[in-house]
Amino acid sequence: MRTLRSRITAWLGRKYIARKQKKGFDLSKMAFLPDAALMPLKRDGLDPVRELGDLREREPISKLPLPFGLNAWLVSGYDEAKAVLGAAKGFSNDFTNLVGNAGVTADQNPGGLGFADPPDHTRLRKLLTPEFTMRRLNRLTPRIHEIVAEQLDNMAKVDGPVDLMESFALPIPSLVICELLGVPYEDRADFQRLAASRFDLFAGAGASLGAMSESLEYLLGVVKKQRESPGDGLLGMIIKEHGDEIGDRELAGLADGVLTGGFETTASMLALGAIVLLRDPESFRLIHDDDDAINDFVEELLRYLTVVQLAFPRFAKEDTEIAGVKIAEGDIVLVSLSGANRDAALGEDVERFDRNRKSTSHLAFGWGIHRCVGAELGRMELRAAYPALVRRFPEMRLAVAPEELSFRKVSIVYGVDTLPVLVK
Template sequence: MTDLRSRIVGWLGRKYIERKQRKGVDLVTLLPDAALMPLRRTELDPVAELGAKRATTPVTRLKLPFGLRAWLVTGYDESKEVLGAAGKFSNDYTNLVGTAGMSEDTNPGGLGFADPPDHTRLRKLLTPEFTMRRLSRLTPRINEIINEQLDAMAASDGQADLMQSYALPIPSLTICELLGVSYEDRADFQRLSTVRFDLFAGAGASFGAISESLKYMGEIVRKQREAPTDGLLGMLIKEHGDEISDIELAGLADGVLTGGLETTASMLALGAIVLLRDRSTFELVRENDDAINNFVEELLRYLTVVQVAFPRFAKEDIEVGGVSIAKGDIVFVSLSGANRDEKLGESMESFDGTRESSSHLAFGWGLHRCIGAELARMELRAAYPALVRRFPDMRLAVAPEDLAYRKTSVVYGVESLPVTL
């Protein structure tokens, strides 16, 4: 009887969220403050409470309203267990918000919110486009983009906002190149990427934001159907034709945008902060080509800008880390928590630019591991050395404590990064 009651309350809770979503109410306003703890940081570091939970209860109950049963996973081993158990968890977005009112232009789609067999089919089509062999064609253009941004900053008055002048343009222009669309779309790409993540971060997003993004991508797909280019969308159309629908293509394009723009931009900006507050690491990256790989991997681990993985929904009763999770429960994996676990090595709460690469979870794990991981690495490995070599005397233009970081965002970042070049 108790189990039936909890399931009924949970169902009613989902219906309530569904109605609020359709009215444009931010999801974050429905959450108690304690539930937002995994998204909070003190500058670059997760709040101490996250580490304390990992040390004592790596799988803990997360109190949500409306009878929703949820769990927070903060331990490294436990996180890999959940992320790797695709057959026991669902990523389908409708598990949370229901299907009433959900249409083709309000369902996020893409790989992140898809389950097999749809996920398997779509990822199989997309994976060849993200091999190093295919991505290598972008290397000259990525270097050009980086140098163009550096030249523009060098022509300024000696002041710059690295977020606007460097961190955002590099991934947005790279994604234009990857998808095979006009660079004139850059401004819309940046705006739509930020809006999409606001759905989770509570900054005014709603189903309408998803709809706008997917309609925008749908128009790009339509143009590609008429005249396919050599970019990702054009190649998918030329090689697979009717195997993939316009709706699916728009969802994949939207996933590439949201997964590759905001995240890489945040990494570039936050990584620059690491460099600017640690002169020895700054000089290491500037002088030693061999150091860049370990530096980037350590940054990915330490910063973990995607703080929480896509929510998982238990498809059956399951035990994780000795804790019983019931069918239908929501599981949130704290990637930022898992990547600070001492099981990865010593002193994981601190940054060490010379640390040997670890098996971090910054790109996730298992079936839903970020398909664009290698593209992100390419951009980061090229952008950091170029920046510190062009501006060896660069300094923050404000006190570190005056930087405006995002308060509660799945993708952590800084609003602006003023520097003296």
């Protein structure tokens, strides 16, 4: 069984890297977006580009040039971001707001929580939230540690450089989501293939929504199997407890949302967080030696890295005003989470990673009713993975010069393409 799992996870990593090297996650390929609109998605290494910080200081809410006649705003200030994200009555996330733009059609709606408004959002979140309580998640703790240990065992067998992205960052969240959803073991190769292709999104809006459609078709098959024989995973538990209260299409949409929110984001965090550890020996030693340091360390990493750079788009339901800026009904509002999390409102010297910073009220998981429902699961994975990594490989180091690392040039979920390290 372990041999099969190793083959599956290695295959996942190879396919993921091959896709990115072939097509990339480069939003600049979306020809309908002007360069100025892409600025919030650009970075300099691990940091947002300076232009974003300068803009936040001048105009925490600023006009953003978008095509198709859309009147758009970029929110990069912390207080302003919370005001928008927390105003569910004033702003809509509903997918129908996108229909008619860039060829988007109503039947391409991926479902889930991110593109839903109350009361549908409220009903669906009530079904999903109990599966993410600590009581339910605690059942996954032993498996998370086992999954991490298995990946470290595989890495230890390799002579020469190991790609930390392929061998560590990708398989951990993929296998954890399999456990969470209750994907049968015989289906995991297909699930992980879709987990990788699900994020080959940015050759254009049509390709993105096409990937969502394939993912939903697969997950509908998983849901139907769970209907026949509900297991102890998230899908099975929802079916056991709610039965026909939720249809197959809605349940598949929720599962797709879990995949969207929990795979790519955690993989990027694991890889980028490892870079922070490798370039900061004091942080490396801290996590190696001090069990109590991991919680604040992870929170600071979440704030500093903010791998999900933009929140789901909001559309103003009515004329409104945020921080003195008048936003008209129908205007689109994009919240820069990476910009807001570098706002001085969160503390001193927030442009810098501070291993000793106490937890802040960062927006890495969003805010308000659309805050990531799987936030605590992501934290659990990070808290398990980093100490295990540095303790298993205390001599770990980059196998290439830091300037040779290839980061995504323009991406909603920021990350690194490959991360070659030496562990011996």
